[in-house]
Amino acid sequence: MKNISAEIVAVGTELLLGQISNTNAQWISEQLASIGINVHHHAVVGDNLTRVENQFRTSASRADVVIVTGGLGPTEDDLTREAFQQITGMDIVEHETSMAKIKTYFQKQKAGMTPNNRKQARIFAGADVIENQTGMAPGMIVSHEGKSWIFLPGVPREMKRMMTDDVIPYLRQLTGESRVIKSTMLRFIGIGESHLEHKLRDLIHYQSNPTIAPLAQNEGVAIRLTAKANTDDEAAALINQTKQEILNKVGHHYYGADEETIEKKVLTLLQQANKSVGAAESLTGGKFTDKLISIPGASHVCRGGIVCYDTEVKENVLRVSPELIQQYGTVSEECALAMAENVCTLLDTHVGISFTGVAGPDNVEGHPAGTVFIAVHERSGKQLSQKYTFQGDRQTIRKRTVLKGYELLYNLLK
Amino acid sequence: MKNISAEIVAVGTELLLGQISNTNAQWISEQLASIGINVHHHAVVGDNLTRVENQFRTSASRADVVIVTGGLGPTEDDLTREAFQQITGMDIVEHETSMAKIKTYFQKQKAGMTPNNRKQARIFAGADVIENQTGMAPGMIVSHEGKSWIFLPGVPREMKRMMTDDVIPYLRQLTGESRVIKSTMLRFIGIGESHLEHKLRDLIHYQSNPTIAPLAQNEGVAIRLTAKANTDDEAAALINQTKQEILNKVGHHYYGADEETIEKKVLTLLQQANKSVGAAESLTGGKFTDKLISIPGASHVCRGGIVCYDTEVKENVLRVSPELIQQYGTVSEECALAMAENVCTLLDTHVGISFTGVAGPDNVEGHPAGTVFIAVHERSGKQLSQKYTFQGDRQTIRKRTVLKGYELLYNLLK
Structure with a gap:
């Protein structure tokens, strides 16, 4: 060529x-x-x-x-x-x-x-x-x-x-190129661009067919592989081999290729497991649920959600006990766990996920902006919760919170 | 200069x-x-x-x-x-x-x-x-x-x-521009770019200070006015005069200037009226509420919302009667009105707004994608509802629905 x-x-x-x-x-x-x-x-x-x-x-x-x-x-x-x-x-x-x-x-x-x-x-x-x-x-x-x-x-x-x-x-x-050119995008979550590149630096440096190009995307990080070969099969084999080498190093963070998004992946995993999900969203204000419902076919998996930005909605609609809130505050692991459990019950879903925390700019209950609790409750009784400290402005904190929610669900379901 | x-x-x-x-x-x-x-x-x-x-x-x-x-x-x-x-x-x-x-x-x-x-x-x-x-x-x-x-x-x-x-x-x-350059962006809703340009064609043609530049924005249409003058006051006066001439022709669609967004405007109007709002969202999946909560200080106005994508959530959480749904379907004025009224009661807000319809790609209850009902219910008992037929793909229909909801609230509150 x-x-x-x-x-x-x-x-x-x-x-x-x-x-x-x-x-x-x-x-x-x-x-x-x-x-x-x-x-x-x-x-x-x-x-x-x-x-x-x-x-x-x-x-x-x-x-x-x-x-x-x-x-x-x-x-x-x-x-x-x-x-x-x-x-x-x-x-x-x-x-x-x-x-x-x-x-x-x-x-x-x-x-x-x-x-x-x-x-x-x-x-x-x-x-x-x-x-x-x-x-x-x-x-x-x-x-x-x-x-x-x-x-x-x-x-x-x-x-x-x-x-x-x-x-x-x-x-x-x-x-005059008679060779086939094939390209694929590998998508990762829970790892930053520089970290990913650092872990793959030898591969990136010495590999030329396929070429390996790391990219920071809006949500997460991706790697584009582009191979040239005489036949389709040969190009696919080249890509597959390098993909395996990459996954051997950072496979833990890989969630899909090409047009896959983390919310689509989570939706697919839920569909395959025949499970439904409902969210109780405080600081995220509906963003988690919106992302899921933006995918055609979401209705089989996502019945809906409760946006409980105000404490009264947490108490009156989600039935989080006022005593719990009085004791621990709304920005707490205890409140996140209660929200996740109660939204699971209220919407009659297999999985409940909850988001509570401080989007900023002001502090809430003495916690600085970026303090976030996410909890997941499964109908089986299994629970987990996690505290995060995100950096950035109100929008960034809310986006990162939602992304982290999908990452949590992905790790739970995969 | x-x-x-x-x-x-x-x-x-x-x-x-x-x-x-x-x-x-x-x-x-x-x-x-x-x-x-x-x-x-x-x-x-x-x-x-x-x-x-x-x-x-x-x-x-x-x-x-x-x-x-x-x-x-x-x-x-x-x-x-x-x-x-x-x-x-x-x-x-x-x-x-x-x-x-x-x-x-x-x-x-x-x-x-x-x-x-x-x-x-x-x-x-x-x-x-x-x-x-x-x-x-x-x-x-x-x-x-x-x-x-x-x-x-x-x-x-x-x-x-x-x-x-x-x-x-x-x-x-x-x-080294000694003259002051002042610029402002006028924002409009409910009117398209070519329509706006047509109504203002004479002004756009003959006016040179300030210059008038219509711009299609993500959400709605805007006009940028840019004036040069010897003093701040003079530039402001030039802008103000042209702004008045523009508003005389298309003021009905004007909602704010510069960094104003339609959701911020609605939030401000609600704050001024000391009113709260809650949304019942089916096809919009939380997008309306998310936009409101993305604004700092939204908590005084927006307590939360119910995402009722699934019929069961409309019935069990929002308490829309199964008989009503059986008779009229979920994609109906009747269902939209019930959703708006019930979310108003459930969240104890002054205003309830609801969105139900078909985001596509598939038809729902015999209605094609783009069929949407929006209803508003005020605590005083005042109600309104509107049917729309939007064009576009799933994302476009959902975005236009949310935008139309804000337009409706804006016209109600202004």
Whole structure:
């Protein structure tokens, strides 16, 4: 396979004003990664002729393939063609098929076509034209001084269609890659990124096929493995072998691969065990239950939950005894255990889980923000509870509490 | 005011692999636009020393201010400091305050500190250090050969805090703008972006100070007004006048400015009216209550809630009569009203709100996904209920349902 480096250039002042995010670059990068093309740069430049020209020169100096999104539209600000013409001297001609399509569109809309719409049908002489199935301006593939230039509209829907139908097949040919590329994401909980990396440092250092890339995710840590091989089976075997080596070191923290999330995993384990769960949530305010119910099919496992932020709700709805609260306070192991047991009974579930503690910013009952108790009660009578001290602001503490709850359940059920 | 151009460089291979989107660049761009600094380029480069060095050289050649996000963490891949040292020859030293903080963190977590965590405390000798209030690695402001370099962590929460507290004030000084720039965000609910823009098209077109920029937000629509004037009062007056003109046209949908959110607004209105609220949530699964409890001080207004995803919980905990459910089904106005009334009684609140419906993907009781009933019951006996048909996937339907609930409460309380 030829080693090809790519750069993605977005043209559009709206990106530099922060009005929209460059999601095109993310999407294109994912596609290129999946066919083994290395993206070395993303660039965003505004609708300014000189600056677009200079960006194109910089990009040409460092990439084999330059994918340009945006600046092909009808307005005066759309300068991608002009800039590329300036640096290459290529001729621009009208593309008849595209022009006919634009005319038809305006006839159908019974709207007069303004002259600037003609702009959209212009292409570089000799370019491979990519038809726009969902919009006006066609895309183009142009070879110039040994580099491939790919021009695509900035509208995500139009760009994606062209990438999938035309650009990816073209690039696969360009790479001459006959090998299969396979990728998987391993997901971990209860371990930080630096800790994980430390434990795997030798593997990460010496391993090249598959490559091993640790990633901090919103919730937990992940490792992406990417293997190249002659066949699907061979690539899968390479991945499997490295996965085993990784799990030998940190398997205790592994909960699933690819699209798995910890709440989906817990839901699956509960389904397999034919068990239901209910939560009594104080500081987490419904966040634990919300995550579970956000998964389609949760109804067989999660009947509901009680948000008992106020002490009165703990007493009157959850039936935690006022004496217990008087003696130990609501931020206590005793209260957490009573909440877990009582929500189990009230909702008639197999497992009850409870969250009580201080989300902050203020102290509660003398405990600082971040003090949290989580308890689990099983219908069989088995109980456990745990005290935590989380760092961070109110939102972080609440999120970490919920995540820790899922981790506890996962360890209980696995 | 000095004309200052800025460039935003993100360092991180995960961006080039398409694993995450460069939302930092968008957010920073918005901030810079609001203080009149022109962003001419965004760049993304991977965790590769030579390429980061070259990117820094390119950026320095074309911008006055370079803001670098990412690459300050503990792992071997974090190379931002090394790359900048290569091109400038600046010394790197350990920042004592940051080191002490990192040590304390690991002590509190009772986790061993791996040696690589020490990396995070390193700074350039002579740099202005920006303390990291929400994480480990400090930020830095460095002047080099007439350019300002600003190094920030890639974690959005940490980056934003540093931008707001330290970088923006620094940059304002740098611009030497003697005029005051004042900016405000007007927030609307119950109206779409194109509708709002259409109603305000003349104002948007002819108005230049303040500028009027409509923005689609995650929740609802906003308009950013930015005024320049010689004094604070003058800028405030300019903004106020345009704000009034806007509210004359679309004031019915306006709920607040700047950091206001619809849930904060509802919380404030409830506090002012000395009222409490409780929710009975079926398809929303706790999301409504979670949003309220995520606000500090919610405890005076929100005692808790019942998540009654399963019919049995609606009957056994919320005491909705089985006969009613048998006759009308759970996806019905009747059930919504009973849920709202009963949660009001059960939690002893002034207001009860309920959500029942079909989040999808499957139909429920013959109703398609997106069919939703929301009801509100006040202790005084006043009731209202509303049927909605939302489009979108499970998550979208659930989010829109919660948002609509807040809109309903807002209209009731305002």
